[in-house]
Amino acid sequence: MITILIAYDERGRAMEPLAEAAAEGAGSIPGAEAIVRAIQHATLDDVLNADGLILGSPNWSGISARIKEWLDTGEDLWEYQMLVGRPFGAFSNARSRAAGNEATLLQLWHPLIANGMIPVGLPWSNVMRFSSSSYYGPVAVGPATVDDLEQARILGRRVAEVARRLDRRGLGVV
Numbered sequence: 001m002i003t004i005l006i007a008y009d010e011r012g013r014a015m016e017p018l019a020e021a022a023a024e025g026a027g028s029i030p031g032a033e034a035i036v037r038a039i040q041h042a043t044l045d046d047v048l049n050a051d052g053l054i055l056g057s058p059n060w061s062g063i064s065a066r067i068k069e070w071l072d073t074g075e076d077l078w079e080y081q082m083l084v085g086r087p088f089g090a091f092s093n094a095r096s097r098a099a100g101n102e103a104t105l106l107q108l109w110h111p112l113i114a115n116g117m118i119p120v121g122l123p124w125s126n127v128m129r130f131s132s133s134s135y136y137g138p139v140a141v142g143p144a145t146v147d148d149l150e151q152a153r154i155l156g157r158r159v160a161e162v163a164r165r166l167d168r169r170g171l172g173v174v
Contacts (some may be wrong), residue, residue: 001031003033005049005054006034007041007055009058013140015058015145021156022155025152025155027160028156029164047074047083052120053087057104058092058157059099074115082115084116085116086117086118088120089120090105091139092138093140109136111126127147131151133151140149
C-alpha cells in the first residue's frame with residue numbers, strides 16, 4: 001500500500017476542499033491511500049510513514065507562519081536525509097490571482113527539495129488559461145471552483161502514481 005500524506009493549514013477558505021480533492025485523486029490510484037491532516041495534527045511520524053507528501057498553505061504574502069513553523073520542526077528529517085526520493089506536491093488558496101500565488105507554491109517546494117524530495121507539479125492544460133493553477137500546483141482564488149478541485153485531484157493522482165512507481169519498499173529507494 002502506498003500512503004500519501006496531505007497536510008495543510010486550513011485557515012484559507014478553500015484549503016480543506018482542495019486537500020480533500022487531492023486525497024480523492026491519490027486514492028483513485030490502485031494500492032494507494034491518502035491521509036488528510038490539518039497541519040497542527042500532522043506529525044513527523046506521519047511524514048516518515050508516508051510514501052509521498054502534498055503540502056498546502058494559504059497565500060498570506062507567502063506561506064503561513066503555521067506551515068513555516070511545522071516545516072522548521074522537521075530539521076532532523078533534512079539533516080539525516082530521511083525523505084530523500086519521495087515525491088511531493090503543493091497547493092494554495094489566495095484572495096487574488098495576482099497575489100504571489102506561485103511564490104507561495106515555490107516557498108512550499110523549497111524545503112521539500114532541500115530534503116531531497118522529488119517535485120511533482122501539474123502538466124499544462126487548458127484549465128490553466130482561466131484559473132490560477134500553475135505548473136507548481138493548484139491554486140484556488142476565493143472558494144474552490146470545479147476546475148480548482150479537478151486540478152487538486154490531478155495533483156493527488158500524479159503524486160500517488162510517482163510514489164507507486166518509486167515504491168521505496170519494493171525498489172530500495174530511501
